[in-house]
Amino acid sequence: MSATVQANCSDLQAHIAALALGDLEPSEELLEHLAKCPPCRTALCAYVRCARMKHKRGYTAPSPALRERILAACSETTPQTEQSS
Numbered sequence: 001m002s003a004t005v006q007a008n009c010s011d012l013q014a015h016i017a018a019l020a021l022g023d024l025e026p027s028e029e030l031l032e033h034l035a036k037c038p039p040c041r042t043a044l045c046a047y048v049r050c051a052r053m054k055h056k057r058g059y060t061a062p063s064p065a066l067r068e069r070i071l072a073a074c075s076e077t078t079p080q081t082e083q084s085s
Helices: 003-021 028-036 038-057 064-077
Strands: none
Touching: 003 028, 003 038, 003 064, 028 038
């Protein structure tokens, strides 16, 4: 996977999560990316599972500040895929 695609994947994570939560209508760019990117499709499935658990158990949404801290922590700890030569 190229560095450009990795950066794009990282940039799209918040959109993918919002899509899974039903807070976002997908853009054509996002749909095209999901069609071509197995890791992002996997992330979408994980977000959907979390959203379903949230709904099933009646969780309330986190505060905007907590949500931002969680998203920031996730982006800091996401392992980068090494490129093979």
